[in-house]
Amino acid sequence: MPELPEVENIAAGLRREIIGRPIERIEILTPGMIRGPYRRRWRKTAAALHQTVFRGVRRRAKRLILVTDGPFALLVQLGMTGKFLLAGAGTKDQRHVRFTINFSDGGTLRYIDLRRFGSLWFLDSPELTGTGGRDSPTDCNGLVSLNDHDLDILDEWMRQVGLERLGPEANRIKTTELAGILTGSRPIKSLLLDQARIAGLGNIYADESLFDARIHPLSRACDLKPGNIKELRNSMRRVLRRAIEQGGTTFSDYRNAYGQMGRFGAMLKVYRRAGESCRRCGRAIERIRISGRSSHFCPFCQPLLTVD
DNA sequence: ATTTCATCCTGGAGGC
DNA sequence: TGCCTCCAGGATGAAA
Numbered sequence: 001m002p003e004l005p006e007v008e009n010i011a012a013g014l015r016r017e018i019i020g021r022p023i024e025r026i027e028i029l030t031p032g033m034i035r036g037p038y039r040r041r042w043r044k045t046a047a048a049l050h051q052t053v054f055r056g057v058r059r060r061a062k063r064l065i066l067v068t069d070g071p072f073a074l075l076v077q078l079g080m081t082g083k084f085l086l087a088g089a090g091t092k093d094q095r096h097v098r099f100t101i102n103f104s105d106g107g108t109l110r111y112i113d114l115r116r117f118g119s120l121w122f123l124d125s126p127e128l129t130g131t132g133g134r135d136s137p138t139d140c141n142g143l144v145s146l147n148d149h150d151l152d153i154l155d156e157w158m159r160q161v162g163l164e165r166l167g168p169e170a171n172r173i174k175t176t177e178l179a180g181i182l183t184g185s186r187p188i189k190s191l192l193l194d195q196a197r198i199a200g201l202g203n204i205y206a207d208e209s210l211f212d213a214r215i216h217p218l219s220r221a222c223d224l225k226p227g228n229i230k231e232l233r234n235s236m237r238r239v240l241r242r243a244i245e246q247g248g249t250t251f252s253d254y255r256n257a258y259g260q261m262g263r264f265g266a267m268l269k270v271y272r273r274a275g276e277s278c279r280r281c282g283r284a285i286e287r288i289r290i291s292g293r294s295s296h297f298c299p300f301c302q303p304l305l306t307v308d
Numbered sequence: 309a310t311t312t313c314a315t316c317c318t319g320g321a322g323g324c
Numbered sequence: 325t326g327c328c329t330c331c332a333g334g335a336t337g338a339a340a
Contacts, residue, residue, distance in 0.1 A: 003333065010339080079334055081318080115317045117334060186311075195335080202333055250331070250340080252320080271333095275324085291312065294331085 002078045002167055004170060004200030005243035006254050006262065007062050013257030014066070014109075015057040017086055022094050022104040030098040031115065034080070036161040038072075040123040044252035045072060045122045051104075061130050061199030062156050065123070067112070072124045073157065079117025081253045089259030114253065122138040123157040130201050170200035171240040175233045182229060190291040204249055204271045207234045207296045211270045217295040218288075219305035228305065242267065270296040 002010070026046045028034070039043040052070030059065070064084075066074040076082065085093070087108045099120065101109040111118075126245040151169075168189060170175050181197045182188065191197055192206040201209065210217050212235035215228055224232070248254060248262030251272070255261060269279050276285035287296050 006333080076333075080332070114319075117317070119335085190311090204333060249333075254333070292314090
């Protein structure tokens, strides 16, 4: 469910609300969601975080990392339906709570995940309390500017516990990097969903970016011309930036940490609009299946790219 | 080595 | 009302 813009918004909310607050206790109701080397020792590991303090909240692609001043950081992959809710947000929603963090000040943060596709990882944070543990300064949009050094540190933590390695962030990727990734004869759509190549896009923003760049989702990656690649890079950044500004996209489950819905759904051009008219040319949006996922596009605005 | 496919879950929508 | 099928924002391990 949550793609880069949704996770960014959750991270922003948590960053405002939990940094500096001492953890009284972490209660894990669904231990089955724990992955990685601490899976078997989860009780002891969670207990080691009692009385520690949150120092930072990071996002790497769709992953959320809660940094503490204790021996571990928490990494959460939200899957399709995972969400964090701060105390007071959606309190009537008591079902499917997978773990809770109780703060010494009496507040609570709940992780809720209907379908249980989400996962929780404990990351070693030995020398973290130095530079890596603090949050970087935020930019004018309130986003944390993740510099390359921070990114390397995060990737190293994730590598240590066996998380799948990620490609460059979709909203920061350079045209040259994108050109190096978009090779071979697979459809461009399936490459954009491959987190090892380019990280952060999901089905919504892959479709929206391709529409914005006027590229048919079935176009073979090797048939993209340099102009298409540059256009696609610009489109991904533009679409993701707007989606972040609008608080992400909510169909049913997604909420930010305050329980609020995203507003970007009203601005979608193709996703889930099959049969409706294209906002650019008026023709009907189509839906096809590509590697098991539905893809939405305008057959007129997004002609299939071929070699001459 | 790559790439596709089923699978992990629950719930909502729509057909009959 | 009930039963059925299909669908969903993701990731992954097995199989081809």
